[in-house]
Amino acid sequence: VGSTSQPTSHPTSQAESAQVNAADRARQQRGTLLDRVPERGVLRVCTTGDYRPFSHRDPKSGAYTGIDIKMAGDLAKSLDAKPKYVPTTWATLVDDLAAGRCDVGMGGVSVTLARARKASFSEPYLTDGKTPIVRCEDKDKYRTLEEIDQPGVRVVVNPGGTNEQFARAHIKQATLTVHPDNTTIFDEIIAGRADVMMTDASETRYQSAIHPELCAVHPDEPFSFSEKAYVLPRGDVQFKEYVDQWVHLATHDGTYKKYEDEWMKR
Ligand SMILES: O=C(O)C(=O)C[C@]1(C(=O)O)C=C[C@@H](O)C=C1
Structure with missing residues (x-):
């Protein structure tokens, strides 16, 4: 507890930069999303659908639910639009957004400097950080990174996001x-x-609330510091200003808290 993760540098390749710059220029020519989304009546939201309580896609119906899905619905409505969910993965989310496949990325996304080279972020709406989750009988065994990083301990991680980055670093x-x-x-x-x-x-x-076998280890004192925010296209200043104002209001008028409470009660 107490050690922080250092941001890893992820150099953007020249080809990648060229692609992002071309997408920036094309977007600027089309004008701000603040006008285009209401004109279209659709807000395209990139989301992974695999991360409760933020974004969950029901495998049978294909319907999306979660705190950030509620937020996406509200953001769309505030712009006289309906949300359209664009499936993505943790490894491709920011590139999908930068390539113009969606207008915003939502669903428990952490702000990282590597991502901030390719996209903008809204004002953050939540402070978070990496913490262990274990079988409850092991909850006093794996409290520090030192206790976890021992031969014979089996650590599991999902690919493509900040969890993998954190696990590989430690x-x-x-x-x-x-x-x-x-x-x-x-x-x-x-x-x-x-x-x-x-x-x-x-x-x-x-996850520990819905699985009685699992315990969160010191979730109030995580190993690292991170913030959750919404991913926005680079350079669309008007749209970013609008989303920032909307996030600010939703996190101060009780809206975000209401959605969080609804999910945490499940
Ligand atoms: O990459 C990020 O921004 C995340 O915080 C997403 C991330 C991850 O780190 O892999 C975090 C928790 C979930 O289990 C799935 C994905």
């Missing part, structure tokens, strides 16, 4: 396994195929 002795599906990863710990996952404190609170 796990040297323990066995690190990448589990491809974030919707079933907690079953790996319950079934005893893995011992520890380190993920956002908000997720450990939610």
Whole structure:
């Protein structure tokens, strides 16, 4: 507890920069999303759908639910539009946004400097950080990174996001396994195929509430500091100013808190 993760540098390749710059120019020529979204009547939202309580896609119906899905609905409505969810992954979310496949990225996204090179972020709406989630009988065994990073300890991680970045930076002795599906990863710990996952404190609170076998380890004192925000296209200043004002209001007038409480009661 107390050690912080250092931001890793992810140099953007020249080809990637050229692509992002071309997308920036094309977007600027089309004008601000603050006008285009109401004209279109549609707000295109990139979301992974694999991260409760923020963004969950029902595998049968395809319907999206979650705190950030509620927020997306409100943001769209405030712009006289309907939300349209564009499926993405943690590894591709920011590139999808930068390439213009959606207008905003939502669903428990952490602000990172690597992402901020390719996209803008709204004002943050939540403070979070990585913390362990384990079988309850192990909750006094894995309190520090030192206790977790021991030979024989099996750490599991989902791919493509800040969890993987954090695990790769801190796990040297323990066995690190990448589990491809974030919707079933907690079953790996319950079934005893893995011992520890380190993920956002908000997720450990939610998953330990719905799985009595699982305990969040010191979620109020996570190993790292991060902030959740919405991802926006680079250079669309009018749209960013609008979304910032909207986030500010929603996080101060009780709207965000209401959605969070609804989800945490499940
Ligand atoms: O990459 C991010 O921004 C996230 O915070 C998402 C992330 C991750 O770090 O992989 C966090 C928790 C969920 O389990 C899934 C994805």
